[in-house]
Amino acid sequence: MGILSSRSFSIYSFVFVFFFFCSTFTLSGAYDPLDPNGNITIKWDIINWTPDGYVAVVTLYNFQKFRHIPAPGWQLQWTWAKKEVIWTMMGGQATEQGDCSKFKGNIPHCCQKKPNIVDMLQELLTKSRLPTAVGVSVGQAGTSNKTVKVPKNFTLKAPGPGYTCGPGRTGRPSQFISADGRRATQALMTWNVTCTYSQFLSQKTPTCCVSLSSFYNDTIVSCPTCSCGCQNNASHPGSCVEPKNPYLASVVAPPVTNKYSILPPLVQCTSHMCPVRIHWHVKTNYKEYWRVKVTITNFNYRMNYSDWNMVVQHPNFDNLTELFSFNYQPLTPYSTINDTAMLWGLKFYNDLLMQAGPLGNVQSELLFRKDSPTFTFDKGWAFPRRIYFNGDNCVMPPPDTYPWLPNSSPRPNFSLLSTTLTLLSALAFLYTHA
Template sequence: MELDNQANPAHKIHHVVTCCSWLKFTFLAMLFCVLVSPAAAYDPLDPTGNITIKWDVMSWTPDGYVAAVTMNNFQMYRQIANPGWTLGWSWAKKEVIWTMVGAQTTEQGDCSKFKGNTPHCCKKTPTVVDLLPGVPYNQQFSNCCKGGVMASWGQDPSASVSAFQVSVGQGGTSNKTVKLPKNFTLLGPGPGYTCGPAKVVPSTVFLTPDRRRKTQALMTWNVTCTYSQFLASKNPSCCVSFSSFYNDTVVPCPSCACGCRNKKDCIKGDSKLLKKAGINTPRKDNAPLLQCTHHMCPIRVHWHVKQNYKDYWRVKMAITNFNYRLNYTEWTLVAQHPNLNNITQVFSFDYKPLVAYQSINDTASVLLIVFSIF
């Protein structure tokens, strides 16, 4: 991939991993890794980004209610990749899940006290996952059945939604008797998200299919989940190297840029073990299998200055995946540079600018690069 810019590049490179003071431009490159404050789940490049979980009570039942649960990914560049999201919570009373459409719990729990009609789940702390594509029509719900994969809002707003329907029993049959679930957790697909408490909000208004009449939910509550890279991993997940046409020297990623690991945690590129069956199969704990490198990063972003003229400069960016267990079929790169607000031409990818916030030097512009491989 390449991009042109009419302005002369400054030359000081800052990255979440490395800093080279002899250069004079500021560049921040991230592929699924962001520099954030360790004290809170906050991203200065996307300060309002979050995943909002909305519960809409659509009808009452003899012992509870039927709710539509909708998850919206309002993050600008962090999508939920395969194997998708996992949502959990704790019931406030003795609720059970009678049925689900568009999702399922991972465990049924102890339903022995029920005779005849058995609930879908009796656990106090249910764990819910999305259904896979291709399930029968009667098990589908609007925006369901994508294996828990959600695009980021900056990539594709229409694909940044996931939803399912749940029928809750023993949960109260009015706005006064319903108790909101507690202790929400969200994995997507690894750790890093922190969810706040459920809060009652004005009931959602819906349009009928013919768009001629408005209806509204009987009760609505929201849960907001935010992401912290420090919660996800104590080490960065990528690093940046640098080179230019006027110098044969390459500024590499620093040694142990993503943490120093034992030799048993990586594998050489020419190892015979790579031919072993199942060596590339992802693990449930998402543990990587890295190629042995001096930087020990799953991802390396290389920034190469190809041309530097008075009126414009051109850069080529190359992204290398060193994780044998994970394919990045859809990825997003975020780069910060003083001249990215003056791009004249790009190759091989789609892009859009991100708004610079007060927490960032106002001379810097942020570029959101989206590139999907099908």
Template sequence: MDIRFSRLSVLFLVLLSWTSFTTTDAYDALDPNGNITIKWDIMSWTPDGYVAVVTIFNFQQYRHIQAPGWQLGWTWLKKEVIWSMVGAQATEQGDCSKFKGNIPHCCKKTPTVVDLLPGTPYNQQISNCCKGGVISSWAQDPSTAVSSFQISVGQSGTTNKTVRAPRNITLKSPGPGYTCGPAKNVMPSKFISGDKRRKTQALLTWNMTCTYSQFLARKTPTCCVSLSSFYNQTIVPCPTCSCGCQNSSQSGTCVDNPKISSVVPATSGKNNLEPLLQCTQHMCPIRVHWHVKTNYKEYWRVKVTITNFNYNMNYTQWNMVVQHPNFDNLTQLFSFNYKPLNPYAGINDTAMLWGIKFYNDFLSQAGPIGNVQSELLFRKNPSKFTFEKGWAFPRRIYFNGDNCVMPPPDSYPWLPNATPNLATSPLIILVITLFSFLILM
């Protein structure tokens, strides 16, 4: 009896661990080489330190940093201070009481730096600064996927051998999610003059690499997917509690439509990291609806609608990544920009979509105009195309780099004369196998 109970306990623990396993690894299958690289270039020495240009490169294909922007922090190894900055500022000055006369910009051992806002006077700017911390993704616009600032550091080393790199690098966007590695000494950066006839280089260069994990950023998803089609009246909603559940015992979890006008004006127009959601059964800030709209002889058409349910957030430079096997035959796209993402050579099943500048690249907060729409026209591939078994619906959807919750496949709209393929899931197979094993023991 004890042996059997022990075996049962072990099998139960195996089953529990198998079903509840969640990875915290930052690897992204759709962007395997994506990262943010911070380059710290020392350009000149000063009597008690150095002047450096710090550049943040966003090499992520579809994950950008939106308002209110990035926050970069670190820990000084010695007793360094920041004498001055151009193109950015420290959020706190710290205790500079021991200095007489010339007061440093920041004396904290663990400073936090933010970008300056647009409209900053030119004498306080540097190239690629002053965008409010907003950094585009690399696929959307490489020219704006960079942010820079200049920093004058004192009470540090004044040679390559005595200077020390900052440690414990932190990057917020503006919330958590990024993990940064230690600073590495690399080949000095080189710079080309305006007339392209001369090259100069940094005296010393450090690189720090930061990778993103959705699990570290937040414990719950931020978007979900609903589905519908012309050949079935069923509208498949986002799964219930996709991003959370309405908590009737706690006020302030969401806002019902009749109460919106009394709550929203106080926060309207201001991005707030704490969401104020419209009450829904899915409780997600963002819903993506995929509607199979029309079937032609050689083509088929899809309508995509992105709806914002967050009254505290306007999404600037939003983007969406969709995985579907027919993107290799995408013929036309209306009112969205498009770029294929080919993380693996020879497979074109992943597309990045984003808004057109000054038209719909700004997704307004929840309300009558809190949505954007597009239609996609696909050419049929006779060897692949079918409306059966949910083939016309996406495999995965990401919004602003976060994986959206999909409905279960057996709930997809089916053809009128078809029934869902009740294929046995791996979990059911495992459970049956375990119980069969227990019975035979």
């Protein structure tokens, strides 16, 4: 390629600055301001030596406030530092045994250099606060603190990608309390691995979007167009499905060769193309209270969201009075400021968000008490500042498109995002026709 002209350079510079600005101020990175210390910690506790290695308990602790591990559970992979093998496992299993031909008689559970371990504790898959543990007997590993080596290159899927794990580090030996609480034993050696989540690594496009409406304005603000991607059935047939498609059943449930594999979303054809949409409707205004209706709709034909959760940031959560058909827990990421709430379904009632279709939605109503110094319906105050679904940040509409009060000043009928995208398109057109 030749050297760019000054005009071409200016165009590229503008595009770069725009996308750098967007990427810098999105919340798709590993740092989450609502859960700044959230991580999954892996503890590798050696509890006994054997003739050719050791017995260890490998435990996963979820220290994230609102991101859980759904079915089919986690997958953990590492690379052995030497020529270790796994003789036996409890609570998990390696997906492949590998080449164990050199062993006679007693065959190891896994001989792979990079074993892939999957969760077998089905009852703990969605328990975000409970640790899950795997017992493993390791051979050809060394039989003392000086001869054993920590595994390398840890990779965690929970159940899909998104987590980045640091190196294993030697930590303070863990202690284990007996069932009667009267005796404490100690691990012979403990390694700690910390894994952090990035929404961008998990999926290149967002997974949810937010739409808005109110009783005081007829405007229904839809999810931004192409929030989670654009329809491309022309070039990629089957990327989305019309609800009345006669072939829907055949594309929804393709044959699964591996029960631990994660199928990509197959969504209903919409303008936003998101697997999940959350609609926030300002429903009623009372003298001392105001009411909101929240509806979560599943557009993904391949996913039932079990034990889902939603995190909402709004300044009036400090005055939440009553909640219908959802559970509620306040989160305080900013010390004593109570403006963030985690909502989730009631057990055996609406904790399962069914796949796309007539039953693919759950809803609830929230009743807030008015705080006279801060309450207003003006300038979009009644709408949420940020919404997460299952730990992923949802795409919000541009603020200047929110439903305004009828007596408010008229606003321009265009948004900053629309203007910027239009400008980028025009610049690209000028460049290609230069």
